[in-house]
Amino acid sequence: MAVPVQYYLVLSAAIFCIGLFGILTRRNALMFLMSVELMLNAANINFVAFSFQHGNLTGQVFSLFTMALAAAEVAVGIGIVLVLYRNFADVDVTKATTLRW
Amino acid sequence: MTTRPRLNTGRQQVIGILAIGLFAVLSAVFLTSSFGEAAGFPGGGSITAAIGYAMFDLDAGAFPSEGFLVSFMVIAVALDAALDVAVMLGQREDEEGVAADGRGERGDR
């Protein structure tokens, strides 16, 4: 018997909150990116869960696209981390505070 | 060397509780809501083939799906752009005096 969709939602909520916690606390830029990845994947779980729920493949195909996008996002993210490092000699996110009024 | 993870108290604890709180709220919502019977994918059709057809908007697959041809093209362009951006960001100006250890010029602080 198929697992009821609520549990998938709970799972994705859990992963989402972990990712969220990661973003809020981690100071290292790379860890930051990882947490973002986690949150993205939490969303993918939902997609697949509901795709199964509705019997329509759109969810699954779309989650593929989100993964591709996540990849692009990470590529750019790491590029930025590189430049961050080059300018601030340190990848600590809380140090680079010059981009403000 | 790595540091042994410690349960970090203080600000992070608050955020931790917040995150757990959010999880509690979300799961409370999800659990108390009823979604009805899952339709699933009956029959023996191959899901991955249907995904492949949906990807190119051919709707010959066993299961219903929307067409993603346009988004396929768009994501291709996006990925290519991301690649170029990454390369551009990664590039160091050639004439820049680079310290031995690979750090940038400003890295010698």
Add this chain to the structure above:
Amino acid sequence: MMIEALIGLCLLGAGVVMFTPDRYAAKVAFGWSLLPLALSGLMLLNFDGTGNALLGGTLAFEEQFTWITLGPYDLSWHVGLDGISMPLVALSTLLTSLAILSAWTPITKRQNQFYGLVLLLEASLVGVFAALDFFLYFVFWEAVLIPMYFLVGIWGGARRKYAAIKFFVYTNIASLVLFIGFFGLVFGLGDSISSLDLPEIAQALRAGELGSLAGGLIGPELLALSAFVAMFIGFGVKVPIVPFHTWLPDAHVEAPTPISVLLAGVLLKMGTYALLRFNFTMLPEVARSLAVPIAALAVISVIYGALLALGQSDLKRVVAYSSVSSMGYVILGLVAYTSYGLGGATFQMVSHGLISGLMFACVGVIYNVTHTREIGDMAGIAERMPLTVGAFVAGAFAYAGLPLMAGFAAEFFIFVGAFQSTVIAGNGMAVMTALAMFGIVIVAGYLLWAMQRSLFGPFEFDGDYDVTRAARHDVVPLVVLIIVIIALGTFPDDTFFRMITDAVGPLVDGGPAEAAIGSGGGSS
């Protein structure tokens, strides 16, 4: 077709002048500005409008075609002139060409942009006075602000930035308030109107079809009252009425003289014209119920404005504050709701436009030579600049309401109209008028004071400029304005007053005091 030609001519002129090289810009601009002047003269000659535009009068040069349909309302390009707006259009075209002529000397940098913006301003001014659809009206209303902001902000005096921003923000907030007020009415009318056409809205409102808003939360009376107050404040800032007047002196002092001629001459009239069109035509009962506070505000504007002018030491601020005082008279005339009162108020709009234009031009011509406007810095200018000082004296006496000049005619009509108005019980208006009339003493006081200290007496001037006769083309606008002022003062009826009273007639209902005396009494 004529109004579109007039606005088109100005816009085209703006475009043409923008691209003429600076050396010829002044002459081309003045030459071009004569075309709209001639056209408005032509329109004045064969003006055939009768009655009030908003209350079913037949309009002159009326054009209407639907433009945009916005939900239930279809917005149309609806323009037309009646007895009230025709004189104001003529006034704005005349003052613009004279302002351009008087800008030849002071404006020395980026002339083509200056004259382009002035012609743009003229186009939107004519638009404001001719528009009869609220959407169109509001577009022109805002379109006036933009060139004005740049004209004050770029070619102005020392604190021009502050003045320009203050002017712009102040007026814009006012426009917002009036917009909310008006749309309160529009929504209150609900489906009894199908367009934003002012005549249609006015007639609907006067027929009492105003519903309530927000599900009965705001009843019709409260809605009418709050819309009236919102529109009164919105237009009051433009007039300006006393508590909202502080942008005027700054804008005037910092604006280059030709622009303060236009600012005082025409822009202030947009406020009073709008008050007459919106507040006093559409919501007469509310206006009557609020007669005491409005009349009190008018009297305060007159006396307080005059007292402030008495205390100033800069010639331009003196004239600026006296504009506040003269506009107080207009408000008194409007609230009186008698044909002399309303007619006098509209006539005062035109006459004050000419007279304050003349005064600012004189101050400007003196400023071109002495480069100072401080009364204390100069004395005995009359010896060196007889013609300009002669014009200044004529302007000062026109301002003080010397008979056979437009000022006296307008003020006398307002006084007679307001004295016998029954808007406030127990001849309250008679008391208000008597108080307001004291303004003519203070006006004479500070104008003569300023003249005596700065223009007469032995010549002494410590600035390092040599004070010589003004250039001929500077004096021409002064002479033209004096002639027009005298013509309006001695023949008010043949020039504008008959046209105005005909347009204002329907507004005046046969009040008891009026019917008892009047043989005719244009009761609607």
Add this chain to the structure above:
Amino acid sequence: MAAEGGIFTFAPAIAVLPFVSFLIALSAGRYMPKKGAFAGIAATGGSLLLSLLMVAQVASGHAHHMELYTWVGGEGVPFELTFGILLDQLSTLMLVIVSTIAFLVHVFSLGYMNDEGEPGLPRYYAELGLFTASMLAFVFSDNILMAFMFFELVGLCSYLLIGFWFRRSGPPSAAKKAFLVTRFGDYFFLIGVVGIFATFGTGMFGGPGVEESFPVLAEEAMSAMAAGEAMPEAVTTFFGLSPGAWFGVLGLLVLGGVMGKSAQFPFHTWLPDAMEGPTPVSALIHAATMVAAGVYLVARMYGFYALLPTLLAIIAFVGGFTALFAATMGVVKDEIKQVLAYSTISQYGYIMLGLGGGGYVAGVFHLTTHAFFKALLFLGAGSVIIAMHHNEDMWEMGGLKDRMPVTYYAFLSGSLALAGIVPFSGFWSKDEVLYETLVHGLGGSPILLGAYLMGIVAVFFTGFYTFRMVLLTFHGDPRSDLAEDPEPVRWNVKIPLAILGTLAAVVGVINLVPVHAVVGAVPEFLHDWLFHGPETLNGAHYEELTEQFAGYSAGAIPGLGGLGTLFASAGVSLAVALAGSALALGLYRGPDPAEHTEKLGALKTVLYNNYYQDEYQVWLAQDLTEGTVAGTAKRFDDGVVDGLVNRVSDVSLVSGYFLRRVQTGIVSNYAALITLGLVVLLVAFGIMGGWFGGVFA
């Protein structure tokens, strides 16, 4: 229109001619030989001729009213405002006076201004022309609005002419003071005009062919009230006042303008300063014509004033008090023109006294004689000033009698007339004023006796300062080398003086009341002249009104009867005048008169400072209104109202300053904010949407 076209079609030319001379002098004055003087002389001469023609025409039986043009009409307005001409006995008489004196003053100006080589003459003659035009237009205007308009235009011309020598600092400030004080009076007058239009719907004085005039309406209203019926429908009073009270208020308001222009008690301070203007201007404007405009207006609407006893009493008292008040101040003045200025104020007090005391003919008679002899005195002073090279101090003159015979004899005849010595015109008119006041005082309203008393005391001072002036200027030894050989004056000064000299002596003959009482054959020309005319505008009608409404009836000194009172009052006024003159003769005769003002002690300083009237009025205008009130208004406006606007802009600045803090630059803060936003939204939707199983809403 009553009279046939004929002569009357030229009536407007009386005012238009000087206006044309104004335009000519203004535009082409520079190129004309005498800088525009001839244009002025020709114009005023033409006006004089036309006025005489009008007098002849009116004398032949009927006055004339003609409408020039409608200022404002049409069916849109409740009542029409028009310009028209009313030629009746009173206005033609005044036209003749004004144009005669204007003509003579123009001729005199040739000597006074042209020969002295004054700059800016075209402007001078232009302003004189404009003044004459507006004065004549004021005189023959047929409604109170037109009268008010030219009343103010005359004020403007006086401002321009007083400030003619604007290069010096004195004249412009005197001109400004003159205009402001008269403007203050005109403020009340304007309220009166507006009130009259609001009350009666018309401002017409009356005259042939005029169906509705406000004095007649007022009369109907008053008689209706007296008879107890309802008010006529055309009249609406204000503030619930009864017609009598409301008309009293209107009369008082118009009186404000009259007192301002005719320099009566509280508004007199501008006239002595107006002497800063050229002397021919003082002669024309501040002696004969403009100052007469106020009292002429009272005479013009006498039908309205005659209904109100309180108003007449106020006019009489203001007149009497001003006569005494100004005469006392004239006693101590050192400059010749100052003495004449104060004497003008006091003589106009007499005219007001006459009008207030019910003596309509007396007031007009004194107005006529005073115009001539005061203009003569001013022109005489002008010729003395020419001789003394503009030094006006009497203590540096003396002994001019034998050096300037023509001026002396003309001046003497004027002074005798002013003092009121028998054969001269001043005696007849001033005596009739005092007689009428006495008679009406003894008759219906005893209150007039107080005014009569003040008038009599003033006669004493008038005699005193007149002869003090004559003796100091012309008699005794010359007290300065200028007085030794004064500059000779040419014909254009002497001829006007001669003409006016004879007129001052002779003009009394037009109304010899005492002589007529004794010898019936000698007619009282002026009395008969003013008692005919349009039926609501003649002396007889006014007499009935004053009797019927104001309760003025002719009484007599008990025991002397009518004729006895007449001669008694004539004798008293003559005796008092002679006493005053004798005192002056006694004190100032002899070659080297001493200045006797020390004897006055403390009173001297008070009189020198004109009872400190100037000081408190200047304080009122300068320190109070401009200094404190306007100053505080300016500070209040800049500080509070403008401050408020700036505070509102500060609010946005300050709030911007704090909101800025949110952007810390740290990425995780932004993430925290986003999540916070998400959570709040989620919870909100949750509650709204009932996700929590209806736990909440």
